[in-house]
Amino acid sequence: MGCCSGRCTLIFICTLQLVLALERQVFDFLGYQWAPILANFFHIIIVILGLFGTIQYRPRYIVVYTVWAALWVAWNVFIICFYLDVGGLSKESDLLTFNISAHHSWWSEHGPGCVRGEMPQAPGVRTTESHSYITVMGCFMDYQYIEVMHSSVQILVALLGFVYACYVVSAITEEEDSFDFIGGFDPFPLYHVNEKSSHLLLKPMQLST
Numbered sequence: 001m002g003c004c005s006g007r008c009t010l011i012f013i014c015t016l017q018l019v020l021a022l023e024r025q026v027f028d029f030l031g032y033q034w035a036p037i038l039a040n041f042f043h044i045i046i047v048i049l050g051l052f053g054t055i056q057y058r059p060r061y062i063v064v065y066t067v068w069a070a071l072w073v074a075w076n077v078f079i080i081c082f083y084l085d086v087g088g089l090s091k092e093s094d095l096l097t098f099n100i101s102a103h104h105s106w107w108s109e110h111g112p113g114c115v116r117g118e119m120p121q122a123p124g125v126r127t128t129e130s131h132s133y134i135t136v137m138g139c140f141m142d143y144q145y146i147e148v149m150h151s152s153v154q155i156l157v158a159l160l161g162f163v164y165a166c167y168v169v170s171a172i173t174e175e176e177d178s179f180d181f182i183g184g185f186d187p188f189p190l191y192h193v194n195e196k197s198s199h200l201l202l203k204p205m206q207l208s209t
Contacts, residue, residue, distance in 0.1 A: 031106035
């Protein structure tokens, strides 16, 4: 009963992680945040692997998910430090875009209540865009705090997944060990039974001779 309850909870946590990862992936794509996009991609793959291992009683897959959960927590701690300018990091840098572009978080211009001030193109100037944004005003919350909230939720869910994954692996391993103890995976008892029956069949033939 305990293992079943733990598996059901872990399945729910993995499903929730997939929903949160897909939501985050969409906004990272909109902001051209290439490093988080790659991290989210690997996260989705590993969570699917952990979900499959939980459903199919594959403890090795769940162990991989457990290791990744710890790494995922570390990654989101880094993201929080990045947006809060901790340890020499700066949210104004192009680190998350691999210095390919000057894009920043999508929430920096599209946060709740944000109003963008636009400056039309100067005459005779040709650019790929019809306008450029010069100001963002009226935001109810700064974009860095929105990103911190996203990462905090990811950390909380990953920690829950880590705890339940350890519990499920332990429960499955104990079930396998108990099954081995009663001979569930031991081929020798069957061999000894067959050997004993064949010996009983040969014994009357020897007595008759």
